[in-house]
Amino acid sequence: MKEFTFEVGVLSIFGQLNKKYTDELKENYSILEKRDETGRILSEEQIADNIIGVLFAAQDTTASVLTWILKYLSDDPKLLDAVRRELVLDLGNDEKNATNIQRYLIPKGWKAMPLFRNIHHNPEFFAEPGNFDPFRFENPPKPYTYMPFGSGIHACPGNELAKLEMLVLLHHMLSKYSLDYRWELVGSANLI
Numbered sequence: 375m376k377e378f379t380f381e382v383g384v385l386s387i388f389g390q391l392n393k394k395y396t397d398e399l400k401e402n403y404s405i406l407e408k409r410d411e412t413g414r415i416l417s418e419e420q421i422a423d424n425i426i427g428v429l430f431a432a433q434d435t436t437a438s439v440l441t442w443i444l445k446y447l448s449d450d451p452k453l454l455d456a457v458r459r460e461l462v463l464d465l466g467n468d469e470k471n472a473t474n475i476q477r478y479l480i481p482k483g484w485k486a487m488p489l490f491r492n493i494h495h496n497p498e499f500f501a502e503p504g505n506f507d508p509f510r511f512e513n514p515p516k517p518y519t520y521m522p523f524g525s526g527i528h529a530c531p532g533n534e535l536a537k538l539e540m541l542v543l544l545h546h547m548l549s550k551y552s553l554d555y556r557w558e559l560v561g562s563a564n565l566i
C-alpha cells in the first residue's frame with residue numbers, strides 16, 4: 375500500500391472531506407477497504423497503526439523542529455537578525471524599500487490591510503456595534519470608519535454590482551413575500 379493511500383484513508387475516516395469526494399475516495403483509496411496482494415483487508419490494529427504513524431510523521435516531526443528552531447533563534451539575536459534579513463531579501467526586497475508601520479516591517483510590494491471588521495465594531499464609532507441597527511446610518515458615519523468594500527486603490531471593484539444584487543433580491547423578497555406571507559427562520563437560531 376502506498377503512503378498516499380494512508381493519508382487519504384485518514385482524511386476520509388475523519389470525515390473532513392465532503393461526502394461525494396469521500397465516497398469516491400473510499401472506493402478508490404480507503405484504508406478500510408484496501409486489499410493487499412493476497413486480497414486481505416487490513417486488521418483494525420494495522421489501520422490504527424497506520425493512522426498513528428501518519429499523525430506522528432506529519433505532526434510531531436514538524437512541531438518539534440519548529441520548537442527547536444524558535445528556541446535557537448531566540449537564544450541568539452545575531453542569528454535571528456540574519457534570518458530575518460534573509461527573509462526580507464528572499465522576498466525580493468531591499469530593506470531600504472521596506473517601510474515600518476509601528477514595529478512591523480512591511481516589505482515593498484506587500485499589501486497591508488486594516489481589519490475592517492474591528493473598525494466597524496469599535497464602539498467609539500458605532501454605539502452598540504453588535505446590534506443590527508440600520509437606522510444608525512441616518513447619521514452618516516465619520517470618514518474612514520465604515521468601509522465594507524475597502525478603500526483606496528484596491529477597494530472592491532464589485533461594490534456597485536454587489537449592492538445591485540442585494541437590492542434585486544430584497545426587492546423580490548419584500549414585494550412578493552412580506553405582505554401575504556413572511557419568510558421565517560428554519561432550524562436553530564444558534565447556527566447564525
Ligand code: HEM
Pocket residue numbers: 487490521522523524525526527528529530531532533535536
Ligand atoms: C457584499 C459583497 C462584497 C463585499 C462586502 C466585498 C468586500 C470587499 C473588500 C473589503 C475588499 C478588499 C478591499 C481593500 O483591499 O481595501 C474586496 C476586494 C475585491 N472584491 Fe469585493 N466585496 C463584495 C462583492 C464583490 C463582487 C460581487 C465582486 C466581483 C464581481 C468583488 C470583487 C472583488 C475583487 C476583484 C477584489 C480585489 C480588489 C483588489 O485587490 O484590487 N467583490 N471586496
